[in-house]
Amino acid sequence: MSAIANRLHKAAIKGDWGDWDEASKLIEEKSVAVRAGITEYKETGLIVAVKSKKRNDFVKDLSEKMSALDITLYDTRNRTALHRAAGADNREITEKLVEMNPYLPNAKILQARIPLYFAATRGCEEMCDVGSTSRKKHGGKKELHNQALELVKFLCNVLCDEIADSNNSKAKKIFELALFQATSLGIVEIVEEILKSYPDAIYLVNEDNPSIFHHATKCRHAKVFNLIHQVGESRTIFLSQSDKLKNNALHLAGKLAPQQQLNLKAGTALQMQRELQWFKVIFPDSTRDKYLLIK
Structure with missing residues (x-):
């Protein structure tokens, strides 16, 4: 590995593979080489090479x-590498890197400095345009939302592996905290992802709630509560x-909703109607959709 890294370093400085005819195959076989730190500052070959426009090819x-x-x-x-390319006023490579990873312009270094900072302090106006355009194009809430969900999926998979390997109680505790926090905030996508990754999470409890459905009822988050369909006929048991105060879900539905939820409906009559819906949904009756909230 060290020999490959050394040759990659020399090639990156020259900007030429030289007589290293097998370079392409070797790099592909030893893909870790392109991720290795090959200088005193642990720079990758890419970081070394982008410092000069002469090495763009x-x-x-x-x-x-x-x-x-x-x-x-x-x-x-x-x-x-984007910090270095921006600082070197290398627009061609800056655009190439941003095209490969649109979120790279948001990468911060010490003192919260993003690549745009390097371009600005060096008077590279064109680089500022590339960075700011990318941030406007890819910095919307939808993109950040999707990125956050991808991170949740990744973390769920990591925790599932931990549990599978050692029945890790710490991993289960993390799932519990995340599950009830997401329920508190009504973020149904995260609750769904946790349940999809770790189905047994539906049985998790915390100090105040015997299930997430009790907590969803208390917080009045209908989308989370409607996940109760996943437990089938066991929903009645749930x-x-x-809870520790002897309140079941029906008792919680009978309590007044949090003020922020009441405020979603204008007028006392509509607020009361919504509160009655919760009570009727949980109260046993013979209707087929007795557990489905009206939205």
Whole structure:
């Protein structure tokens, strides 16, 4: 590995693979080489190469062997390849890196400095345009929302592996905290992802609630409560369980909703109607949809 890293370092400085005819195959076989820190500051070959526009052809070739995640790697000074390309006023490579990873312009280093900072302090106006345009284009709430969900999926998979390997109680505790916090906030996507990744999470309890459905009732989050369909006929058992104050789900439905939920309906009459819906949904009757909230 050290020999490969050494040769990659020399090639990155020259911007040319030289007589290293087997470079492409070797890099592909040893893909870890493109992620390795090959200088005193643990810079990757890409970070070394982007510092000069003369090496752009080499950079393009090298970047083709890297993933969107690989190009986010940073050195011991917390600088990515984009920081270096922006600082070198290298628009061609800056655009290439942003195209590979649209979120790279948001990567911060020490003192919360993003690549745009490097471009601005060096008077590189064109680089500022690239960075700011990307931030406007990819910085919307929808993109951030999707990115957050991808992170949740990844973390869920990691925790599931921990539980599978050692029945890790700490991992279960993390699931419990995340599940009830997401329920408190009404973030049904996260609740769904946790239940999808770890189905047994539906049986998790905390100090105040015998199930997430009790907590959803208390917080008046209908979308989370409607996940009760996943437990089938066991829903009656879930809802009949009591918390430490001896309150079952019906008791919780009979309590006044949190003020922020009441405020979602204008007028006392509509607020009362909504509160009655919760009570009727949980109260046993013979209707087929007795557990489905009216939205």
